[in-house]
Amino acid sequence: MGELRTIVEAACPGAVIGEAERAGELTIEIANERLLEVARFVKGPPLSFVLLSDLTCADFPEDPRRFRLAYQLLSLESGARLRLRVWCPPGEEDRPEVDSVTPVWATADWHEREVYDMFGVRFRGHPDLARILMPLDWEGHPLRRDYPLGGEEVQFTDAV
């Protein structure tokens, strides 16, 4: 599986900053600002990961980089899977940002809206970055670890 990393590295020098393999699942860590370039490359030949299965985020408040995005890719030709991992540091202003991959895989549209809604990660170049599951005027991002469970006000509490 190490050869996958070599292929990506040869096409996008310096973009791959890490690699992990566990139980047959290969993960390649990509530098935040190089994501779009790598995404374009892995979608085309020779790797042809044409299907973006899933895109989601996990929150690590103890890490300064905090938000870790995972892109699950599937190749229809070989059935191989690959996971891209990108960190989105929130910075001083709590504005974690990364390039949107919607120009590469159209399916990323709603996935990125969900990550924005739930974690507050912003996707540069997304055509329509609105909240998707929560109401438009919701405050906060519910899947962040510091967002309390059951912290929202229950409707009709005063109507008992």
Place this chain on the structure above:
Amino acid sequence: MGEGLPVAEEARSALEAARREGRPLTETERAIAGAEALTPQEALARTEAAEAADHRPGARRPMVINLGPQHPSTHGVLRLVTELDGEVVRDLHPVIGYLHTGIEKQCENKTYWQAITLVTRMDYLASYFNTHAYTMAVERLLGLEVPERAQYLRVVMSELNRLTSHLVWLGTSGLELGAITVFFYTYREREKALDLGEMIGGERMNTRYFQVGGCADDMPPGFERQLREFIAQMPARIDEYEEMLSQNPIWLDRTRGVGVLPADRLVDLGVTGPALRAAGVDLDLRKAAPYSGYEHFDFQVPLGVNGDAYDRYSVRVREMRESVRIIEQALDGMPEGRHIADDRKVVLPPRGELATSMEALIHHFKLVTEGFTVPEGEAYAAVESPRGELGCYVVADGSPKPRRVHMRDPSFVILQALRPMARGGYLADLITIIGSLDNVMGGVDR
């Protein structure tokens, strides 16, 4: 930008939030704000005013109609902000989240084994598949081997679940197009299949029969006989459904050539499952990346040609026949052995041992109170659900609770294809397309 409209409260605060962030409203926000602003009378008045302003004969402006969230033909609480020009859908914006219950957040606050109960409730028509993807991801993180008998039991119950899910889809999409009879036929069989689920798992729906390491219990006495009776009559029942629909001129008129997108566009939109296979793309995870022993079974992957609503119907009906075949083979070849892995650090000890073995009691107590820990790492396990690739992404941090559980639900992804499919078509076809995509809102909103 929303100014000048009598903006409703939610839309107004969205506008204010956007202003604070120094950005304009996005397309969806604008569509929702516009729709929320109008009562039907106001919408009519606006259209009439626009018609009056534009004197060219036949000049019309689109009318914004809220389809849903409470609408009998939208499969649950799906809201579509639809711009209509007469009967033609000019544009539409799906608005989802009405069934959002924060299950993924809840999972982070439960132990691994408690979270199984929550994930069954995501795609409520395919609860076995939710638990299958989740338990597979956790097993992969634990490096836990599932006994072969448990894998076969999982295949049997998964395929039975595929049948019940397709039966709901067939019955309700018939209802939506006015073919009421087929609903009674499909629910007759569905009841029998649900009874089988109750026999083996204790519940008709949302069963937590799949556990980390295998299945909760072995087949109870009489289960196999009843299941064999069920699958023996199923092919004749499927013939009955086909007799009602496959040559039915109204059904053909309503479904042929409706909701077509080219195959590469479907892949780009992430569409999987019957909706993709109807367009001729041979992607079935049971074949492409076999799991749970699917490589041992002989079955076909039905494909369509045109990718229209009729092909999706035909693919699903043929899939039901294949499911029957798989169940039959699994029962015939059911290996001997345990129904769950023999790992006392993860799997509950057998109930009978609790009265006699101190050690079993301790294990039981530890597992139920504290749960088992999972070594740090991440895993993505995907199964072929009735609607396509259902994946579960689990991030473990070494504690007894998952750091992150995310479901890649096929309904959520498929719903994105609704807009390009329905744009420029008739409103009546929109209903056909929703039915043929078979999205379950519990899975979309999670």
